Amino acid sequence: MNQRTARVSAASLPTPDQIADSWLARYRDLVDDWDAFAEALGRPLPVALWANPARISVEALTELLVEQGLSPQPIQGLPNALNLPPDFRAGQQWWYCVGLAHAQEAVSQLPVTLMDLEPGQRVLDMCAAPGGKTAQIAFALDNRGTVVANDISYGRIKALQGNLDRLGVLNVTTTQSDASNWPTAGGQFDRILLDAPCSSEGTIRRNPSLLQRHDPAGSERLGPRQRALLRKAVQRCRPGGLILYSTCTFAPEENELVVADILAEFDGKIRLRTIDIPGFDTALGVTEWLGRTLPPELARCRRLWPHRNDTGGFFIALLEKDANLPAEPEPELATLAESEHDEWLDGLLSKYGLPDDYWSRYRINRQTKRGLHLMAADHAPPAVPPAEGRGIFFHRTNVRPPKPTTSGALLIGPDVTRFRLELSREQRDAYLRRETFAPTPEQLAANPPGQVIASYRGHVLGIAILHRSGVIESQFPSRWSGRASGTD
Numbered sequence: 123m124n125q126r127t128a129r130v131s132a133a134s135l136p137t138p139d140q141i142a143d144s145w146l147a148r149y150r151d152l153v154d155d156w157d158a159f160a161e162a163l164g165r166p167l168p169v170a171l172w173a174n175p176a177r178i179s180v181e182a183l184t185e186l187l188v189e190q191g192l193s194p195q196p197i198q199g200l201p202n203a204l205n206l207p208p209d210f211r212a213g214q215q216w217w218y219c220v221g222l223a224h225a226q227e228a229v230s231q232l233p234v235t236l237m238d239l240e241p242g243q244r245v246l247d248m249c250a251a252p253g254g255k256t257a258q259i260a261f262a263l264d265n266r267g268t269v270v271a272n273d274i275s276y277g278r279i280k281a282l283q284g285n286l287d288r289l290g291v292l293n294v295t296t297t298q299s300d301a302s303n304w305p306t307a308g309g310q311f312d313r314i315l316l317d318a319p320c321s322s323e324g325t326i327r328r329n330p331s332l333l334q335r336h337d338p339a340g341s342e343r344l345g346p347r348q349r350a351l352l353r354k355a356v357q358r359c360r361p362g363g364l365i366l367y368s369t370c371t372f373a374p375e376e377n378e379l380v381v382a383d384i385l386a387e388f389d390g391k392i393r394l395r396t397i398d399i400p401g402f403d404t405a406l407g408v409t410e411w412l413g414r415t416l417p418p419e420l421a422r423c424r425r426l427w428p429h430r431n432d433t434g435g436f437f438i439a440l441l442e443k444d445a446n447l448p449a450e451p452e453p454e455l456a457t458l459a460e461s462e463h464d465e466w467l468d469g470l471l472s473k474y475g476l477p478d479d480y481w482s483r484y485r486i487n488r489q490t491k492r493g494l495h496l497m498a499a500d501h502a503p504p505a506v507p508p509a510e511g512r513g514i515f516f517h518r519t520n521v522r523p524p525k526p527t528t529s530g531a532l533l534i535g536p537d538v539t540r541f542r543l544e545l546s547r548e549q550r551d552a553y554l555r556r557e558t559f560a561p562t563p564e565q566l567a568a569n570p571p572g573q574v575i576a577s578y579r580g581h582v583l584g585i586a587i588l589h590r591s592g593v594i595e596s597q598f599p600s601r602w603s604g605r606a607s608g609t610d
């Protein structure tokens with residue numbers, strides 16, 4: 123399989139003259155070095171990814187990539203992340219399909235690193251899909267406690283849940299709502315991320331057609347929506363808490379102007395924190411735009427121009443709510459019918475040789491007729507708004523025999539003491555392509571027929587069935603595998 127097919131062909135990227143003749147010219151006076159800016163927008167963007175801290179160190183991921191003949195480059199300021207060439211197809215790699223890493227633009231990884239996150243905090247991600255930042259937040263909280271990830275789009279929440287399942291995120295409840303109407307009864311949060319819907323001008327290196335189809339007047343139209351969302355973020359933040367507002371656009375109408383209006387509206391109840399982003403060359407927030415002068419503290423916002431760090435464009439503002447304001451009462455928490463003593467769980471313990479108290483480290487419940495969901499033991503989401511999902515769907519009990527899902531296998535796999543089948547490289551590729559393949563005589567001799575947990579070089583891949591007839595059947599889900607190629 124060709125893993126090096128270009129996603130954005132170099133020919134489709136704009137020339138400096140095309141940039142100069144486009145709507146981007148409105149930013150000429152904001153950019154420190156116009157020629158470098160225009161030249162950077164004509165270059166494809168490196169592929170950035172981060173190592174899943176629950177599964178692999180960045181050093182071990184680097185080794186895997188080097189063995190594959192790649193030259194991953196560290197990213198200054200993001201110790202858990204690596205850069206790969208622009209045409210690298212991360213989603214096709216075996217290690218990606220089984221959740222060892224997640225692809226996310228370098229600048230897009232920054233907001234979460236600035237939120238002063240610690241285990242024990244309650245966090246709301248208001249516009250969360252497809253969930254790269256949600257997963258970063260989840261791991262910054264050590265995959266424990268409570269994150270609520272909301273998005274207005276049902277389809278995008280499904281994509282978000284797919285990412286959380288693949289990465290093994292256990293502390294997230296997802297909700298579908300217009301975040302500007304987030305209910306007061308949902309309580310207040312220690313940290314709120316508002317990665318706002320925006321005109322995405324800063325993604326032009328990935329989406330060159332924006333040059334033709336974007337109309338900067340759209341920024342004016344987005345402003346009211348962004349203000350409504352930021353207003354709600356301030357209301358739902360607890361006193362002393364932090365709100366991070368970010369966009370991937372250049373337009374001050376969607377950035378500093380939005381923040382300035384909300385600062386004025388809450389008059390002294392929130393203030394902008396100065397942001398320091400080690401390893402990144404950033405520009406100050408804009409304080410003059412099209413005849414409007416903003417308060418000088420707007421310079422505390424940070425702009426990431428593409429030419430300064432070879433990235434996409436981004437905007438970040440960090441707001442702190444006055445700690446002396448009265449706090450709201452704690453919200454009512456969701457009641458979950460717990461299922462730790464479910465017969466199916468006992469079945470899993472005995473089959474896979476897990477310790478008797480194994481499930482006490484999780485909160486487990488039946489959210490659908492299909493089977494059981496599993497969450498961090500201390501996950502305590504609010505009762506409202508109603509959840510789309512909580513934790514990960516990990517054990518399918520509506521099939522005979524019941525079986526762990528792939529996300530369930532990835533989770534318990536490292537702890538099982540029986541029925542684990544180590545695959546060769548060729549078997550791994552067949553497994554991820556959902557093919558049926560032959561076991562070696564040794565594999566056949568060491569395992570009775572039935573369900574096993576397949577692994578490759580110690581990394582769990584998912585569930586397989588070893589048939590009496592002497593074949594191994596892959597149970598890897600098609601929506602996870604589809605594009606997995608034989609790489610390594």
Ligand SMILES: C[S@@+](CC[C@H](N)C(=O)[O-])C[C@H]1O[C@@H](n2cnc3c(N)ncnc32)[C@H](O)[C@@H]1O
Nearest residue numbers: 249250251252253254255273274300301317319
């Ligand atoms: C920039 S994207 C978020 C990216 C995401 N934070 C990530 O890192 O993967 C903006 C998201 O806002 C969602 N959205 C738009 N309007 C919304 C609203 N009123 N309430 C909640 N979500 C909204 C969109 O569906 C979209 O998924």
